[in-house]
Amino acid sequence: MIDREHDLPVSRQAEVLNLARSTAYYKPRPVSAEDLALMRRLDELHLDFPFAGARMLRSLLRREGVSVGRRHVATLMKRMGIAAIYRRPNTSKPAPGHKIYPYLLRGVKVEAADHVWAMDISYIPMRRGFVYLAAVVDVASRRVLAHRVSITMETAFCIEVLEEAMVHHGKPMIFNTDQGSQFTSHAFTSLLTAAGISISMDGKGAWRDNVFVERFWRSIKYEEVYLKAYDSVPEARSSISKYITFYNSGRPHSSLDGRTPDEAYFGDRQIALAA
Template sequence: MIDHNHALSLTRQARALGISRGSVYYLPRPPSAADLALMRRIDRLHLDYPFAGSRMLQGLLNAEGHSVGRRHVATLMRKMGIEALYRRPNTSKPTPGHKVYPYLLRNLPVIRPNQAWAMDITYFPMARGFVYLAAVVDWFSRRVLAWRLSITLEAAFCIEAVEEALARYGTPDIFNTDQGSQFTSIDFIKTLTDADVKISMDGKGAWRDNVFVERLWRTIKYEEVYLHACTSVPEARTAIARYLIFYNTRRPHSSLDRKTPDQAYFNTPKPILAAA
């Protein structure tokens, strides 16, 4: 809204808009190489010790030779969109206008595709920089129905993934997420309510509620992300697309009686292996 070529001075424009003059000149700085290295290490530690908060992660990093304070670790965790996963009292209040829905999947047997879908976001490290990956997953078959990459944690890329999943695979009975701001946003909720989907949200810090999506992130990162350091967002998008085709169509799951997610979702039998 600030026009550097306007007849009004920048100071008067800032005053008219009710913003500080300093913000007019602020340019966001990308994370330093040292911070990116720390974020990549924090990401791995978070996968191995999801219950670790900033204090524990600081201790683990210091033990590895990284000199970093707890507050800086907490800042990087917020930037990455991660937090310690453990059950604790929910004393936080939702943003005004953002409704938090109850958890609907506790003790509910999920016995068929499209009975329940889940969605989550994870930090995706690259050789230089990072992006965020959001995915819609069928709870029964573990099939990834739609996904998107984004350089910010806005709700728009999550909504795009949901809209694609609804258009391609129909409507689930229940859609489960955590209580992240992307999933409690008015536009995201409207996308689901317009499709007449029941909305379910994990209890804050209740890691068991969405644990299999956390397992999906661990699988993707250890089998793809950490083996191939992508150098750009297009390269990361191509790599994730390639891996998720493999994940859905060829990778068997022990929890699915060694079926692939595609076989479980589309109710097709396992292939018969020829005798050696």
């Protein structure tokens, strides 16, 4: 938001935007190489043991010879946007002005394209640094309908992914997310409600979080991300986009009886139109 090349002084820009001057001049500290390596390993462990919290992850790392404290692991997990997944009462409270919607998919059998879409965000390691990947997935066909790579987890980039999916594929009956602040924001949910889409949200930290996008995260990380070492954000965007094209159109899925997500998604839509 602050344009350091603008004729208007930075201090005046901060005043107009109602920002503290210290915020305007603040430059984030780069993440150390040691923490980047830890985050990469935490991401791998989280995929294999999604129920593991900071204490267990710390213990797993120590068994590998990595000396790290629980609090530091918790800090890195927060930065990565990951949390232990397990069944527990939903005692979380929404952020001010954010509405939490009920989970609508309990006992629902999803068998047709555009019945349910799901969206999630995942941490993506690079050679130096990391980015976040947001994706909208059609639950029945596993097809990735839209995605974006970003250096932050801000709401705006999540809205861009949602808008792209809706522009190219219409709309689902139900849209499922977790209770992340990006998804509970009025700016995000208002797009869904205005389109007449029912909103479903997993409980915070619930066992079912990520269940509809989990297979995609595992596939892209083990078949693409962990095999690469992206040198830049543009390279990450390009390589991830190529993989998703392959994932949708060239990769057969056993859960789809050997069909690709494209074949399952567009085949189901043709059946629905014919009916």
